[in-house]
Amino acid sequence: MGHIKRFAADFGLPRMIIAVYLLGLFLMAPMTGVSFSGALSDVFTRIGMNGILVLALVPMIQSGCGLNFGLSLGVIAGLLGATVSIEMGYVGVWGFVFAILASQAFGAIFGFGYGVLLNRVKGGEMMIATYVGFSSVMIMSIAWLALPFKSPVMIWGYGGEGLRTTISVEGFWRHILNDFLSFQLAGHKFPTGAILFFLLVSLVIWAFFHLKIGTAMTAVGSNPIYARASGIDINKMRIISVVISTMLGAMGIIVYQQSFGFIQLYDGPLYMAFPAVAAILIGGAGVNKASLTNVFLGVVLYQGILTMTPLIFNAVLKLDMSDVIRIIVSNGMILYALTRKTKVLK
């Protein structure tokens, strides 16, 4: 009994409920006639799509900047990279690589400014990040109307002004990662490339946090006074973490787009940060402690719920409550993290 209790405390009750709920959904799948392999393939596609966006939250949580609700800034950098790549007319692998490279440059610039700002508001980062994110989305909406893009696939056709709200990447780099080395899994496609890419980027981040600089960053997050006493430049570490987070966000959205097939401009990035934040918290991260295990577990559980809930509910109850359940689960998870004493879950 004591064992179970300790396990429950270690794993966290909400996370356990979510895991049991997801398991229940999977077990119900065969009974309701929902294709199990199809659902699994969907889940993997979504993991590949969203994984890097979730990963992008790790550096800032580790350095003590809290949950990056301003991830939309990184997303904007990614959108700029993607649109510039299409404007230049690069197609296929080169288009994708160029989009990522360009987005990293924008991400580094935005991230630096964002980091400098966050250093001056220590303690109030989360709310400020949210509204800095929101207002930059609106500034960029003005920019999308005004920027001198010429490519006919991106601008409005008949006398409209500015870029379209959604731009298809069909013919450029749609599914470039998803199709790489992909194979059929019981009649459904397995997005090998996207998963591999996610793992590769995770590996780089893992390695980074085992370098001296990564360790210093963790020290800043867990005990800033101790970190300062050991001669670590706190502000510099925080800025680096914000820059990395923003750059990963930029890369993440491009991976998302190649799978989704569209670039969403204007209001598109407004709420991008929230599902990612919910996912990493479901994975067991705290407001100032996160690990790669949290990322993997979180993205699997969260995307699993998102995929399976509508399938099963539609089949069993003929009722689509998935949207409501998504809202309650993801925000409930963020609330739980904000209100609990900061204990880290394994």
Add this chain to the structure above:
Amino acid sequence: MKRLRLFFIENAVVILFVILISIAIPASGLPGKFLLQEILTRLGRSSFLVIALLLPIMAGMGLNFGMVLGAMAGQIGLIFVMDWKIVGIPGLLLAMLISLPISILLGWLCGSIMNRAKGREMVTGFILGFFMNGVYMMFALYAMGSLIPVMNPELLLSRGYGIRNVVDLASVRQTLETFIPLKVAGLNIPVLSYLFIAAVSAFIVWFRKTKFGQDMRAVGQNRAVAGAAGIAVDRTRIIAVIISTVLAGFGQIIFLQNLGTINTTNSHEQIGLFSIATLLIGGASVTEASICNALIGVILFHLLFLVAPMAGKNLIGSAMLGEYFRQFVSYGVIALALVLYEWKRVAQDENSRARLRGGRTDVP
């Protein structure tokens, strides 16, 4: 001269908006009388909601993003009144009465949760708003008409349960504005709405002067000192949020009866954003806000609201651009206020640390 400079610094936001609007009004080409009428109407419509934000600020809990909970309660009240077909002023009063217990419950919940997240009340309230939105949707789209009886089939979706996306408030529409008709120089004055706002303002002024109001201010200034002085800090904070939530519920009812329709799933969502931005544009900060800030804010924010699309169209040839600009301003002013607040706080912390070291500030 020095006092003049201080005045400019303290009212920087208001002055900036006055300048912005005085450029945008001529550019929009909208007639003055139209603008004046609109502002008179919108003062009656929105002020109550903005004033609902004041008490949590006094209690040191910052901008109450959790006010959307009250807005949801108000909407539930209105939906029931529409179902029971009670028209006019009695309908509105009944809607307020129904919203009251719901608001108190939600306010208590919100306050308790914020007490568990001291120091990050704002982000917690913000997320709580999203969370309760899910619960509200469950209630409005699934429970109404199935678990909770709804008599009026016009309110329900065609599948037989769940409230329609748009609820028409024709039977109570603008009853507050037209109850006491008054025309001054061709402009309609919504007398009863103004009386409601005057009443809530009087309540706030009176409340501040009571013993309990003083306690609340003490809690807002320093929780530890207030606690040591024997004030029940947590309880005071919860009550501040409950009052704010109840007022937000009433405010939402006043707001919606003026518009004449409820968008069941999203009328409440933007209320927090707009009310908070309004208050800040009126010159309030995270720690300091008055009724005056609220009223000035409503005038400035809504003027911008009115003229931005037309000004954008005439100046640059794009109405969308004006609209995005207005949204940027709403979000941006909140970001700015939060940044200024944190700057001040960090500077104060550093000052008090420096004083411990004997006034030296140059320690690395």
